[in-house]
Amino acid sequence: GSEGDTIMSRVLYGFIQHSSSVLCTTSALSSSLILSKRAMSRRSVHEYDYLVIGGGSGGIASARRAREFNVSVGLIETQRLGGTCVNVGCVPKKVMFNCSRHAEVFRDHSDYGFDVTLNSFDWNKIKESRDAYVRRLNAIYRSNLDGSKVDFIQGEASFTKDGAVEVEGKLYKGKHTLIATGGYPILPNDVPGAEYGITSDGFFELDHLPKKTVVVGAGYIATELSGILGSLGSETHLLIRQDCVLRTFDRTMSEALTEAIDKGPVHLHKRTQVKLIEKRPDGHLKVVTSEGVLDDVDTLIWAVGRKPHTETLKLDQVGVKVNAFGYIIVDDYQNTSAKGIYALGDVCEKFHLTPALNIFAILYCSLMLHEEEARHKR
Template sequence: MSSGDSISTYDYLVIGGGSGGIASARRAAEFKVNMGCVPKKVMYNCSRHAELINDHADYGFDLTFNGFNWKKIKDSREAYIRRLNSIYESNLSNSGVDLIRGKASFTKDGIVVVGDKRYFGKHILIAVGGYPNKPSSIPGAEYGTDSDGFFHLDSLPKRTVVVGAGYIAVELSSMLALLGSDTHLLVKSVERRPDGLLTVNITNGVIDEVETLIWAIGRLPQTRSLNVNYVGVKTDKDGRIIVDKYQNTSAKNIYALGDCCGKALLTPVAIAAGRRLAHRLFNNEPENHLDYENIPSVVGLHLLGDGADEILQGFAVAIKMGATKKQFDDTVAIHPTSAEELVTMRGGVRPNKKG
């Protein structure tokens, strides 16, 4: 990094602190250049405990599910996220990556502005992610929250309607149902009652006394305030950045990946694409890119711990077929899981001996 005329210059400037941006920045730093799905899994694990409690009677256990403390799991989840963010920041620092806090945007001369600071990147990656979409054509849509708002709920709703047919909608509705909320999917219109509850009209009837409505109908790119048009970056009508298979945008030396491109909106996909881009730009691998067609492929190796028996079965097949470490490294992980360690670990880790 160099500084002159109040402009800091970087070999690699990453806009966005999500999984793809962090992965690409850290990997680029390994090559001597300078330079955020977890809370949902916490709630999934919480709901899984509720499901197991309900199943215990079939195995001879005398247990009764009497509900749980929503505030406690919310506080525990937020504490875990704070701890995880601290680890991310520490990893960035240890990798030699400068963390710049603030809202970024382009100027017409190709400079990136954050607050009153100006930055120039020889290579610039846009990985700003997206935000939940909310409909404008459904009456009463403003009474609902979105998939992000789910994590700000102060209590478990007695009755919930989740709108959407994608994996986010299905996951949220299943978690809420397992935790005890009377949960429904799909919607046509919404009306607020005098008592503050909602009446949700669906195609074949009405769901009354709805306490919480959650819109989970997709995500839009977080690009509108970036002024990408100033630097010649083309987008579609919804603001998604158009890229080729190498993550190149229409502007030279500006790249994009992750949710802001609208392709395979999954954390491990963004991580894999970010790392491959860093290899292509800074490790003399001009053809390295993510093969989006092969994302469903699963590869594994060896694991010791809870659930290892289930995970190892797939690994045994891979080893039998002669899979190599490089093939593991090139595989998109399922995140967050224990098994992902086997396809994301770069080097050996020596466990600390205690006692």
């Protein structure tokens, strides 16, 4: 009777109290999660008028040009400032070229009546001087960015779905975003043992002059590196697939250069393909080609092409289209398939040359920001 009703009332009262507490707690947690999500959406999102991904020649030229329009600019770079040209391209390569020219001049001295003997060559000395010069240029680029009041952001960049760019857990967003991440040299994927070789980047890490070198490729990188090593005293073999080097350049120049290389000191192997690389217990390489075998090779350098730095950017998040080779597709004005996102330099398929890139970067930036100014005035 009444006692049962009393017990039931107490149970119901306790249940209601408990449910109320649970509901309050759940409500509080839901509110907390909503607030947390809102806070996350607001976390460290630094907005810029212009955001540049890539601190190479094009990215830096464009960023500094943008500052002349008095807009806020951020620049993101994973490694050292200056890009391929300054760090593992034009600049250190020309230092090594000039070094090899000195060796050539020494050899010609006797023809002009000078009694000069070249007793030795210190690879580490030129490497230290070259690397110090590159570091000085890195510092100058950083100083120029600071002087132009461009914010420098160090780290790997990737896009998020809302068009922001994430770097080391922080978010950045630009009204306009430029992709200028450059490219990198590749190893062939169809030659067993290809990994025993190095790329042109690895050339600048060599701590001694190889006694015997094999360079594979017919482009300007292969041609330059083989010429440098041959002039400095390495027994150098250049392997090309056709009959001449620089086949995409002017035919007369291509034929003249091929003829000059054929005269030495580089050993030119025409219509030759690498089939297999074997590594000996002593570290030397055996390079098996379509025409024979090159044994006791100290260093094998692959100069067979480059790829754009696009894999880690998560371009699909923002709808930026790439072609079959990974290059970003742009129109004549560097626009990608995503509004407000642009690309130039080695990440695109054309004009992989620093002087052309600098001009493109400055002109593109000027056009874009002039158009922005005009819109604000209308």
